[in-house]
Amino acid sequence: MKKILFQIIKFILAFFLAFLLLLTAGFFAVRFGWTNVAGEENLDSFEYNQEAKRIENLANNEVQANLPNNESIYGPNEKTNRCKIFVASQYNDYNAAAILRVYQSSRSEVLLNRMLLAMKLRLSNRETFSRELLNCEQNPGVSPTFEELNEKLTVTKNKNLYAWQNGESWGIIKEALIKDRDLVNDAALKAGVQPRLLLSVAIVEQLRLYYTQRELFEKVFKPLKILANANKMAWGVMSIKEAMAIQTENNLKDPSSHFYLGPNFSGLLDFPAGSNPEKERYNRLTNERNHFYSYLYGALIIKELQAQWTKAGYNIDYRPEIIATLFNIGFHRSIPKENPMVGGSTIEIDGEKYFFGSLAYEFYYSGELMEEFPFN
Numbered sequence: 001m002k003k004i005l006f007q008i009i010k011f012i013l014a015f016f017l018a019f020l021l022l023l024t025a026g027f028f029a030v031r032f033g034w035t036n037v038a039g040e041e042n043l044d045s046f047e048y049n050q051e052a053k054r055i056e057n058l059a060n061n062e063v064q065a066n067l068p069n070n071e072s073i074y075g076p077n078e079k080t081n082r083c084k085i086f087v088a089s090q091y092n093d094y095n096a097a098a099i100l101r102v103y104q105s106s107r108s109e110v111l112l113n114r115m116l117l118a119m120k121l122r123l124s125n126r127e128t129f130s131r132e133l134l135n136c137e138q139n140p141g142v143s144p145t146f147e148e149l150n151e152k153l154t155v156t157k158n159k160n161l162y163a164w165q166n167g168e169s170w171g172i173i174k175e176a177l178i179k180d181r182d183l184v185n186d187a188a189l190k191a192g193v194q195p196r197l198l199l200s201v202a203i204v205e206q207l208r209l210y211y212t213q214r215e216l217f218e219k220v221f222k223p224l225k226i227l228a229n230a231n232k233m234a235w236g237v238m239s240i241k242e243a244m245a246i247q248t249e250n251n252l253k254d255p256s257s258h259f260y261l262g263p264n265f266s267g268l269l270d271f272p273a274g275s276n277p278e279k280e281r282y283n284r285l286t287n288e289r290n291h292f293y294s295y296l297y298g299a300l301i302i303k304e305l306q307a308q309w310t311k312a313g314y315n316i317d318y319r320p321e322i323i324a325t326l327f328n329i330g331f332h333r334s335i336p337k338e339n340p341m342v343g344g345s346t347i348e349i350d351g352e353k354y355f356f357g358s359l360a361y362e363f364y365y366s367g368e369l370m371e372e373f374p375f376n
Contacts, residue, residue, distance in 0.1 A: 041343040042355040044121055048321050049339045051117045074107050081112055082143040083136035088119060089153060091129060092161045095119055097153035098367030104146065106375060111365075114318075118365040121358070122161050162366055164349045164359075169210040173203060178372055183292045190268060191299035193306070194376045198299050199369070200320045200360040201327050205239045207359065208347045235285035236294035245281055245297055247331055251304050258311060259304035259331065268300065301327055305334055312336035324360030 042048075072078040081103065089096035099119070103112045116133065120126045136143075144152070160166050177184070177199065184202070188195040234241045249269045251259035271280045284293035305326050309316045314336050316322045321342045326334045328344035344356030354362075 040346055040355065041341045042358050044358065045339070045342040047117070047121060048319075048342050048361070051113070052319060054113075074103075075109055077109055079143045080136050080140045081109060082146065082149065083140040084112070084116060084133050085149055086144050087129070087132045087136060088116060089149070090132075091123060091125075092119070092158045093153055093156040094158045095161045095366070097156055098370075100146075100149055100153055102367050102370060102375065108375075111375060115365045115367065118362050119161060122362065160366075162362055162368075163352065164207065164354070165366065165368060167350065169207065173206045173210070174369065177202070177206075177369070180291055180295075181372055183290070184295050184373070187292060187295035187299045190296060191265075191303045193299050193302050194317075196364060196369075196373045196375060197317075197320055197323060198295060198302060199373050200364040201298060201302065201324050202238050202295070203363050204324055204328075204347070204356055204359045206237065207349065207354075208345070208356075209239065211347060211349055235282065236287075236297075237291045238294045238298040240285055240294065240297050240301070242281070244301065244330060245285060248297055248300050248304065249281075251331075252300070258308045261300075261303060261307055265300070265303075268296070298327075301331075304331075308334060309336045314338070314340075316340075319361075320364040321357040321361035323357075325355075325357030328356040 074081065085096055085100050085103065088099055099112065099115045102115060120129050120133075123129050164170060184199055185195050188198045191198075235245070251257045252261060252266050252269060254260055271277050285297065287293065302323055305323060306317055322340050325340075325342055325344040342355065342357040342361075347354045347356065347359065
């Protein structure tokens, strides 16, 4: 009997020792980034990069649209662009209506074409869509007027092409983010980034949390209509790992860092004198009542990534697909180059696979929440 009891005690001790070792290994893995994965690449990376180069050339010439000899405030390609919006309406009138509203308010051909790309990449018959858009460029014919387009798109029959925006979880996230609008705007202003760009990353993190914590969503986030707060592996509404938060702080202080933003930003994350940095950092990022620091850390990560790429000669300020991918895979995998990868972690939403970077692009150029968080 004593022998059996001894074996049981031995087994229990061995079990707890193994469990303790596993927890310790997990702690150091997260702390030092051993759990980080490079992520997958979206096969549409070529499309994003090709469109970015084409639009870069267009953007360099867009100033010509303001010259007195142009017949329209929308620029010399207004007729072509009205044709493109009409084509989009034939595929999905709901999204075409959003594109029309943005084009009329911004008068930006660059923004129009990026919204059309987001739409194209979500269509199953994208090749046909591309050909029809190209036909508009080659021969716009008799394009509908703005009055005719607005009349056609006043009432729409299609659902949102971006199916994840039709789900219940998006409604909860959307309402919660509108409540946080002042916090998002304040954090973005302090870091010097676009609020909509910060929002595009926050939304993907929230979708990932909601679709990996469904039971918690049903019990807590849905009834209260609040944002999910990451835990264990990462912290806060933007799921920022401790190691990334520390590096963000260090980058602000290190003039030799490729991510350094300059002296005006160096004190943004300073801790109160005499405080415990580890405890203070944790409290900042896990505060469920006030998400300001989650957004500020997120905004500064974005700003530091932009600074690194700008110093290398690449502007990614209006490429949410790249920003979000880099945000997801980490500073140490951010390598400026001409044709960057779009991808990162994948998220399954209602049986469909989405890439982290692509989902951010899809939100940014969908036109959703454009009244609360307009394009800059």
